Amino acid sequence: MKIVVLVKQVPDTETSIKPGDKSINESGVKWIISPYDEFAIEEGIRIREKSGGEVIAVSLGPDRVVEALRTAYAMGVDRAVHVKVDDYVTFDSTYTSELLANLIKAENADLVIGGRQSIDTDSSQVVIQIAERMNVPHVAMALKLEFDGKKVTATREIEGGTEVVETSLPLAVTAQKGLNEPRYPSLKGIMSAKKKPVEVKKPEELGATASKLEVVSLEPPPPRVAGRKLEAGDAQGFASQLVKALREEAKVI
Amino acid sequence: MADVLVVSELKDGELKKISRELTSAARKIADAIGGKVHTVVIAASADKYAADLKAVGADAIITANLGDFNPEGYANGIAAIIQEKKPAVVLIPHSSQGKEYSARVAIKVNAGIVADAVGLSVDGGKVVAKKPIYSGKAYANFKISSDIQIFTVRANSQEVSQKEGAGSVEASSASAGEVRLKSLSKDLSGGNKVQLADASIIVSGGRGIKGPENWPLLQDLADTLGAALGASRATVDAGWISHSHQVGQTGKTVSPNCYIACGISGAIQHLAGMGSSKYIVAINKDGDAPIFKVATYGVVADLFEVVPALTSEFKKVLG
Numbered sequence: 001m002k003i004v005v006l007v008k009q010v011p012d013t014e015t016s017i018k019p020g021d022k023s024i025n026e027s028g029v030k031w032i033i034s035p036y037d038e039f040a041i042e043e044g045i046r047i048r049e050k051s052g053g054e055v056i057a058v059s060l061g062p063d064r065v066v067e068a069l070r071t072a073y074a075m076g077v078d079r080a081v082h083v084k085v086d087d088y089v090t091f092d093s094t095y096t097s098e099l100l101a102n103l104i105k106a107e108n109a110d111l112v113i114g115g116r117q118s119i120d121t122d123s124s125q126v127v128i129q130i131a132e133r134m135n136v137p138h139v140a141m142a143l144k145l146e147f148d149g150k151k152v153t154a155t156r157e158i159e160g161g162t163e164v165v166e167t168s169l170p171l172a173v174t175a176q177k178g179l180n181e182p183r184y185p186s187l188k189g190i191m192s193a194k195k196k197p198v199e200v201k202k203p204e205e206l207g208a209t210a211s212k213l214e215v216v217s218l219e220p221p222p223p224r225v226a227g228r229k230l231e232a233g234d235a236q237g238f239a240s241q242l243v244k245a246l247r248e249e250a251k252v253i
Numbered sequence: 254m255a256d257v258l259v260v261s262e263l264k265d266g267e268l269k270k271i272s273r274e275l276t277s278a279a280r281k282i283a284d285a286i287g288g289k290v291h292t293v294v295i296a297a298s299a300d301k302y303a304a305d306l307k308a309v310g311a312d313a314i315i316t317a318n319l320g321d322f323n324p325e326g327y328a329n330g331i332a333a334i335i336q337e338k339k340p341a342v343v344l345i346p347h348s349s350q351g352k353e354y355s356a357r358v359a360i361k362v363n364a365g366i367v368a369d370a371v372g373l374s375v376d377g378g379k380v381v382a383k384k385p386i387y388s389g390k391a392y393a394n395f396k397i398s399s400d401i402q403i404f405t406v407r408a409n410s411q412e413v414s415q416k417e418g419a420g421s422v423e424a425s426s427a428s429a430g431e432v433r434l435k436s437l438s439k440d441l442s443g444g445n446k447v448q449l450a451d452a453s454i455i456v457s458g459g460r461g462i463k464g465p466e467n468w469p470l471l472q473d474l475a476d477t478l479g480a481a482l483g484a485s486r487a488t489v490d491a492g493w494i495s496h497s498h499q500v501g502q503t504g505k506t507v508s509p510n511c512y513i514a515c516g517i518s519g520a521i522q523h524l525a526g527m528g529s530s531k532y533i534v535a536i537n538k539d540g541d542a543p544i545f546k547v548a549t550y551g552v553v554a555d556l557f558e559v560v561p562a563l564t565s566e567f568k569k570v571l572g
């Protein structure tokens with residue numbers, strides 16, 4: 001099976017973010033692989049370990065994303081491709097999905113796996129858009145995948161529970177927490193990853209049309225001022241004050 | 254054309270609140286750009302919904318008989334309606350279903366899309382969508398340059414306002430068409446009585462509740478308020494509750510009017526999921542817990558004493 005895993009590089013949640021006019025100030029930002037994409041990489045490797053084939057890690061972004069591809073190599077992927085674009089076009093899911101789908105079609109991949117969302121934009125769009133562009137089915141929020149030839153049985157998370165679905169390859173999948181436990185790269189893997197080749201693709205080579213999104217501005221989050229701590233002698237006092245505050249002041253209950 | 258099209262969502266045959274929120278938002282946009290509001294209801298008939306949707310601004314209520322949810326089927330049907338009505342703006346709930354079919358719809362109708370918008374305004378005839386990025390540490394404003402602009406919108410982020418639309422009803426012939434994903438079975442046993450994603454009140458518990466045997470304490474408060482039950486990752490990882498309750502970066506993003514955090518420290522990954530709640534109540538023994546930095550009302554006390562007192566106090570006033 002030929003598997004493409006999508007790897008996005010995002011700021012670590014703990015990193016401090018300073019929004020500038022149209023982009024963030026990147027100095028001091030710690031970059032990581034978006035956590036859900038780690039499940040995607042792991043699943044790709046496990047499927048190959050079981051049934052053979054090839055796993056290709058693809059990352060779209062500026063030069064620094066090569067670090068993420070090296071980590072994917074260290075985990076065990078077979079090839080790595082860097083689609084080289086300026087970071088802020090990655091806000092545009094339709095542009096991103098167009099480049100990636102064109103690459104994946106050229107690779108003739110059977111399976112595409114990405115995270116259920118990237119933790120920078122939380123849009124949950126790119127992988128499903130790729131499925132649509134490839135004209136293949138998709139399984140979102142996958143918790144379990146089983147293959148029997150071209151037939152696929154999957155368990156996925158839905159609102160309020162889980163669903164078992166059946167479909168066929170070629171297929172696109174988004175990984176939800178619970179799909180697997182991502183492995184840590186081995187020291188040997190990290191050492192050999194440094195020497196492995198990373199193919200570079202430019203948007204022109206992938207037949208990009210124009211981005212449809214304009215970043216008008218970035219701004220800091222609306223200020224969230226600490227409210228007040230209620231004062232009371234006992235639990236009953238706290239309860240009656242809180243009920244009063246929520247009903248008469250905030251008027252939410 | 255400068256029309257706005259809303260896809261509404263139903264739960265157990267009833268309109269979800271977000272359907273009224275989005276129709277109200279659509280009314281404002283349509284008034285600013287000079288168009289009509291179409292609200293699509295995925296049902297065989299509109300009898301039950303037309304009056305409600307008219308009251309919040311729908312000029313046309315369009316029924317689409319697309320059957321049970323299937324991401325491809327919904328995408329096929331909704332894209333067909335968009336192609337027929339040619340709206341300038343499409344608003345879709347950023348629900349678990351909305352996220353899925355919106356992605357396919359955007360490609361089918363060759364439109365740009367902004368997902369998880371929390372603010373919508375109009376500038377120069379185009380919608381400007383505001384959305385939190387980087388776990389809520391920044392907000393971005395986006396405009397879409399394609400003829401059709403699609404936005405998925407977070408529940409509870411738009412006001413419901415009463416402004417009547419023309420309220421005509423029409424049936425669409427759009428169909429689900431061919432789908433390649435077959436549902437074999439569903440298990441909804443571990444779920445919430447009230448869905449987290451669109452709950453307007455959430456009672457949430459963290460490691461401070463000490464063990465799974467204490468959920469009934471919070472469930473009791475939640476039931477009293479008609480609220481959904483949320484949880485921190487620490488409680489999910491400890492196996493006290495299913496992951497479907499988890500709020501945060503690796504759980505659900507929620508935006509209720511009121512979030513009551515009981516025994517939750519307020520780690521950045523938790524705040525990433527609930528930081529946009531309108532009012533936050535924190536009940537925590539530790540007065541220095543980070544949750545108090547974002548809480549509208551802080552209660553420094555033992556939750557095992559305060560939560561039952563709160564439940565009985567609410568029972569009294571809510572009757």
Ligand SMILES: Cc1cc2nc3c(=O)[nH]c(=O)nc-3n(C[C@H](O)[C@H](O)[C@H](O)COP(=O)(O)OP(=O)(O)OC[C@H]3O[C@@H](n4cnc5c(N)ncnc54)[C@H](O)[C@@H]3O)c2cc1C
Nearest residue numbers: 459460461485486487501502503504516517518522538556
């Ligand atoms: C990649 C990553 C993703 C993550 N994603 C999430 C996520 O999605 N959601 C999430 O929640 N976390 C997430 N976390 C974990 C997060 O960092 C915290 O560890 C977690 O939120 C802590 O949960 P807690 O507040 O319940 O527990 P703790 O931090 O242990 O806090 C318990 C609190 O309860 C209080 N308490 C104890 N007893 C009582 C009592 N009797 N009465 C009142 N208060 C009491 C304590 O003072 C304390 O503040 C993630 C972490 C990482 C690294």
